[in-house]
Amino acid sequence: MSDNAAGLDPRSILKEFKKNKISHLVWLPDSETNFMYQVMTSDKDLTVVPVCREAETIAIAAGLQLGGKRTVVLVQNTGIFESGDSIRGIALDLNLPLLLLIGYRGWVRHGITKDSAAFYTEHFLHSWGIDYYLIESDSDAHLISHALSSAEANSKPVAVLLGREYS
Amino acid sequence: MVVPTMQSNRRWSLVSSRPDLDLPLTGCMGKASSMALGLALAQPKTRVIVIDGDGSLLMNLGTFVTIGEQAPANLIHVSFDNGVYATTGGQPVPGSHRVDFAAYAKSSGYRSSHQFEHLEDFISSIEDLFSAEGPVFINLKIQEDLDDLSADERMAMPSLVKNYPAMKDLFAS
């Protein structure tokens, strides 16, 4: 389940979580982030909370954060579309410094994506005023810490897109 | 701590003794139980009560399964099952006479699940229900009772957005 063919080792992401004392990951899996599943679910310091539908993740994360737990949400870009009203009514309205880790389905480094999920992803984040960063390989993983600090400094949600290309 | 939503929001605000600990979810239909779950998981020693609506439950039905899977012992999930979208004028909720919310909760892994149609029955069980190990689900079949609030009254209602800034460091480590 965990490969690092795309140059991104799940342990680099876990290391960032640990550095930032993240204790909870609210997650609905997808192909783009499947490579992290084993590592995240078997780490004893990280509690993974699986959900049935992505819109739950934002509200669960808000409850966990209010309860003092440092929490990250991990969903596919399609799941972000599913979560629109929760992003609006909870993450944005409460000014939650919440990290949204997003599997970037359809992302291509060169050329033009044929997947509307990818086409709309950045438009969608722009329209909410949510800043985002792209992670492709281990050398980008430090952007997670950067994104978390900016979320906290600005009291607002922030996104990190996980770009993995499929041939 | 109590997370009321929709009509229970105003009802609860009339009786709450600790409004500073209430999390009234006014928008974000369906997500009150999810927020309550997060809070219950984060603070296992705090009893968390969510007062849901029937329409709201149908909008986030997977919440039963997510809660059942986590099974927080400190969570009580109450539903105001009035058969209508009372907040928006009393339009019927689809399937309201067929859907068995208590059965959903039970098959999703709640430790116990109940339905009450008579106030007296509910009142006589209330102590047991609220001291039982959770997650507990309590579906209250209630009559529709529409509010006719002015715009000003609506604006004055308690809301999470108003309460949150003062609450956000409540459990800060």
Ligand SMILES: Cc1ncc(C[n+]2csc(CCOP(=O)(O)OP(=O)(O)O)c2C)c(N)n1
């Ligand atoms: C996503 C979304 N869709 C529709 C609405 C409009 N709306 C507000 S309250 C409500 C009805 C809620 O019904 P229920 O959960 O049964 O609560 P009640 O008002 O009966 O207490 C609706 C449809 C909304 N706020 N959000």
Ligand SMILES: [Mg+2]
């Ligand atoms: Mg209703």
